[in-house]
Structure formats: C-alpha cells, structure tokens
Amino acid sequence: MKNIFINLKRFEVARSLGGLCDVDSPEKWITGxxxxxxxxGLGTVADTQLSFLLPEALIIPAVNILKKFPMEETIAISIGCQGVHREDIKIGGNFGAFTTTLPATAAKAIGCEWAMIGHSEERRNMQSIMEAGLHKSKDSYADIVSDTVNQLMNKEVLCALNTGLKVLYCVGETAEEKGNGSFEEQMPQIKAVLKKQLEIGLTGAGCELNNNNVVIGYEPIWAIGPGKTPPDKEYIAYVSRLIKDTVKELYGFEIPVVYGGGLKEENAAMIASIDTIDGGLVALTRFSGQIGFYMEDLKKIIEKYIQVNEKKGG
Structure with missing residues (x-):
C-alpha cells in the first residue's frame, strides 16, 4: 500500500485576502x-491511500461530501487533521476544556482517520516559543529545546493512537543540524538528529507500529522553501533507509516512510523509484503562474508516481 498525503495547510483563504484559493467560500471550495x-477517479486508485489533512473547519464538510458518493468510489480516500493536542478528553477526566486546541477525541468524532504530528511548521512554532521564553542564546539551549519538542510530539502521537487515529509522524533535519561539509561528513549528524526524533517521538507507540497505524514523513527541512535546492535521490534513499533501520532497531517493526519534502510532478518519478520510500506528502501542486492547489495536477502527480512504482513492481 502506498500512502499519498495531501496537506492543504491554509489554502482555503481567498486570493482577495492574500491566500491562494480561487473561491471566496471555504466550504464551497473544499466540497468542490x-x-x-x-x-x-482518485478515490479508486489501486493499492494507494489518499489522505487529505485539513484545517478543522474544513473537516466536517469534506466528510459529508464523501458520504454523498457510493463507498466504492471513495474507498481510497480518507480525511485527517493537521495536528492534535497533547492532552485529550477522557471519560471521568477532562470533559472538553480545550479552548483553541483540537483534542484527538474531538478529531475522531468529526470524521478524521489520520492526524499529522510533528510537521516542520509545528516544530518550528513550538521551538520559537520555547526559545523566546528562555531569554538565552539559541545555541546554549538547542539540545534542551529539541528534546522538549520531541517529548511534546510524543504526547500528541500517543493521544492520537489511543483514540484510534492513524498518525503521520514527521521528522527531519534543519540546515544547522545537518552541519557543513560533504554528505559523508554530514551523515553522523543526520543520523543522530533523526534517531532522537524517532526514539523520543514514538516512545510508547508499541504494537501500533506493526499495524500500519504509523507512517513516517521525512522532511528535509533545510531544503524546503523558495530558492532552496531539494535533496537528490542518493540523499533521500540514505535517509529513508536510515529511518526504517532505526525504527526496526528501536522497536522491532518495519514502518512505511513517505517523502515529505514536497511530492510534485517534477520529482514524482524519482521519488517513486526509491525502494525505501512508500509514498509522499503533497502541498502545492503548481509553483508557477497561478500557484496553488489544483486537483487535476494532483492526478498527474499520482499517475507519474504510480507509473514508475508499477514498473519496479512496488
């Protein structure tokens, strides 16, 4: 099974307000x-799961529109949220005092099947808040902040899994963490960073790792953004193998790894050709002209990925 995740970030905001959406109504946009x-026909792609990761306000209309179609036409589509809180609603416990946050139980109740945890934007936000609170130099507390973020991610992972949500757990190294020098010289630092994110972030996940309830999304954070050079095939193959081997070493299970640096039409064939990659994470589908997310472009990305994957027998 290949996993294609679509993170629609805040793409529902209209262009007239500074966003990327061609429709003024967010509900009309997501249902359309x-x-x-x-x-x-993307709901019936063989051996492929499409999971749309949505802002909370778009989840219910997305779930409702799927219900209007026959199940056989939507079998490959699932809906997820872009994160859950590190605490949850419990019978006999907190009944729902979670202002501004999304508990995993609430996400499950409105129709989510997946939760994305540890996306680079979430990690960066948490890290910046902690660094501001320390009133010290960033370098002095880098390890403490990094470990704390991983521990918070772990709480979110466990809340999601305990509620019955599946998890896309994102990991990746920054430019500072990767360090300078040749790729060979950078390998030890990359391994150390990713191992810590996996070891701390997945603590307590147990057999969920063996039930296809957790997928790892690899984000080369240093390469994400305008003007950045993406990693080549050798780099992605090394890191995805490293992630699989590390999870096997730490927890004893094989686990799917998807490329989270941005699966797009230009790199879909290359990503699909890597044996240790099991899918990808899509955000924008068009990066020139009228940039944005377009479903016809998503279809092209998926077709390119599947075409190469089928040739290699994946």
Missing part, C-alpha cells in the same frame, strides 16, 4: 475539491 477528486 472533494467532489472533483472523486470524479477524477
């Missing part, structure tokens, strides 16, 4: 998008 997805 999901309807188009099904009509393009």
């Amino acid at each position: 998008l999901m309807g188009e997805c099904i009509k393009l």
Whole structure:
C-alpha cells in the first residue's frame, strides 16, 4: 500500500485576502475539491491511500461530501487533521476544556482517520516559543529545546493512537543540524538528529507500529522553501533507509516512510523509484503562474508516481 498525503495547510483563504484559493467560500471550495477528486477517479486508485489533512473547519464538510458518493468510489480516500493536542478528553477526566486546541477525541468524532504530528511548521512554532521564553542564546539551549519538542510530539502521537487515529509522524533535519561539509561528513549528524526524533517521538507507540497505524514523513527541512535546492535521490534513499533501520532497531517493526519534502510532478518519478520510500506528502501542486492547489495536477502527480512504482513492481 502506498500512502499519498495531501496537506492543504491554509489554502482555503481567498486570493482577495492574500491566500491562494480561487473561491471566496471555504466550504464551497473544499466540497468542490472533494467532489472533483472523486470524479477524477482518485478515490479508486489501486493499492494507494489518499489522505487529505485539513484545517478543522474544513473537516466536517469534506466528510459529508464523501458520504454523498457510493463507498466504492471513495474507498481510497480518507480525511485527517493537521495536528492534535497533547492532552485529550477522557471519560471521568477532562470533559472538553480545550479552548483553541483540537483534542484527538474531538478529531475522531468529526470524521478524521489520520492526524499529522510533528510537521516542520509545528516544530518550528513550538521551538520559537520555547526559545523566546528562555531569554538565552539559541545555541546554549538547542539540545534542551529539541528534546522538549520531541517529548511534546510524543504526547500528541500517543493521544492520537489511543483514540484510534492513524498518525503521520514527521521528522527531519534543519540546515544547522545537518552541519557543513560533504554528505559523508554530514551523515553522523543526520543520523543522530533523526534517531532522537524517532526514539523520543514514538516512545510508547508499541504494537501500533506493526499495524500500519504509523507512517513516517521525512522532511528535509533545510531544503524546503523558495530558492532552496531539494535533496537528490542518493540523499533521500540514505535517509529513508536510515529511518526504517532505526525504527526496526528501536522497536522491532518495519514502518512505511513517505517523502515529505514536497511530492510534485517534477520529482514524482524519482521519488517513486526509491525502494525505501512508500509514498509522499503533497502541498502545492503548481509553483508557477497561478500557484496553488489544483486537483487535476494532483492526478498527474499520482499517475507519474504510480507509473514508475508499477514498473519496479512496488
């Protein structure tokens, strides 16, 4: 099974307000998008799961529009949230005092099947808050802040899994963590950073790792953004193998790894050709002209990925 995740970030904001959406109504946009997805046949792609990771306000209309189609036309589509809180609603415990946050139980109740945890934007936000609170130099507390972020991610992972959500757990190294020098010289630092994120972040996940309930999303944080050079095939193959081997070493299970640096039409064939990669994470589908997310472009990305994957027998 290949996993294609679509992170729609805040793409529902209209262009007139500074966003990327061609429709003024977020609800109209997401219902139209999901309807188009099904009509393009993406709900029936063999051996592939498409998981849309949505802002909270878009989840219910997305779930409802899927219910209007026959199940056989939507079998490959699932809906997820972009994160859950590190505490949760419990019978006999906190009944729902979670202002501004999304508990895993609430996400599950409105129709989510997946939760994305540890996306680079979430990690960066948490890290910046902690560094501001320390009133010390960033370098002095880098390890403490990094470990604390990983521990918070772990609480979120466990809340999601305990509620019955599946988890896309994102890991990746920054430019500072990768360090300077040749790729060979950087390998030890990359391994140390990713091992810590996996070891701390997945603590207590147990047999969930063996039930396809956790997928690792690898984000080369140092390469994400305008003007950045993405990693080549050798780099991605090394890191994805490293992640698989590390999880096997720490927890005894094989685990799927998807490329989270941005699966797009230009790199879909290359990503699909890597044996240790099991899918990808899509955000924008068009990076020139009228940039944004377009379902017809998503179809092209998926078709390119599947075409190469089928040739290699994946």
